[in-house]
Amino acid sequence: MKNYPTKISIAALDKEVKIKSFAQFSSVTRNDELVAFAQKANFSWPVIIMGALSIIFYFVDGSMLALFSFNMFLLLLIFIWNYKYNFLKKPLLRIGKAGITYRNSCYAWEDIQGLICAEEFDEDRRLFNSIYIKLSYNNSLKKIDISGLSKPAEEVIHYISSFQGMLEPEKVQELKF
Incomplete structure (x- = not known):
């Protein structure tokens, strides 16, 4: 039997961001997929x-x-x-019906127990500098940085919210059988 952490927590100074759908992005279907590459930098x-x-x-x-x-x-x-x-060839983040793929790690939706999103507070500069997702996957905590990608953080959060909403009815139906 697996022992999953009951609640995922963020650092004391970090600010939690609600995982929700945004109106400015199109609705997501089951076959849609978000692919985000590394953001082009100014050198x-x-x-x-x-x-x-x-x-x-x-x-x-x-x-x-x-x-x-x-x-x-x-x-x-x-x-x-x-x-x-x-x-430019390998995406850093891919969100689809199978789950979340970040670099070389794949996280299936069925095995993700908790998922929160937060803004990270930089104590040295005294400001919020990045947005990350923290999840519990197979009894370990994973942290995915979603700022600095070719897609805005709001769109990534929108896709995560949409796929979570699609999977919830399936979990309820599985329990009824």
């Missing part, structure tokens, strides 16, 4: 920092600049390869 600051370091190394030592430039070129090639062939 202007790393480029500015690398340019400043190149100028400094140019005045310090030419061989150091050559080595630095070669290493940055290799790192840039590796990053572009990973960005094009890994980040």
Whole structure:
């Protein structure tokens, strides 16, 4: 017999977000699926920092600049390869009728015992900085960060709410038999 935690709790300073459907998103059917990729980032600051370091190394030592430039070129090639062939091809989050898939982990709707959504409070900066989902799955707690994806957090919450609503009648019917 499995012992599931009775209640999932969030950190004291985190703010719970109600899992609900939003009117601005279309209704979800059983065959719909939400696929979210990593959000495209702005890399202007790393480029500015690398340019400043190149100028400094140019005045310090030419061989150091050559080595630095070669290493940055290799790192840039590796990053572009990973960005094009890994980040854009593999979704980070997939929500469908089978369950929630986050990176390489699959969570079936039948085995998810509790599910809450909350905004995480950053004590250093004194503000809410990300939204996450916490769930109990096979007697362990899992945390999925839903901010920073190609889809807004509200749409992810909308899909979770819709699929939970679809599965509740099935669980009730199973109990009647």
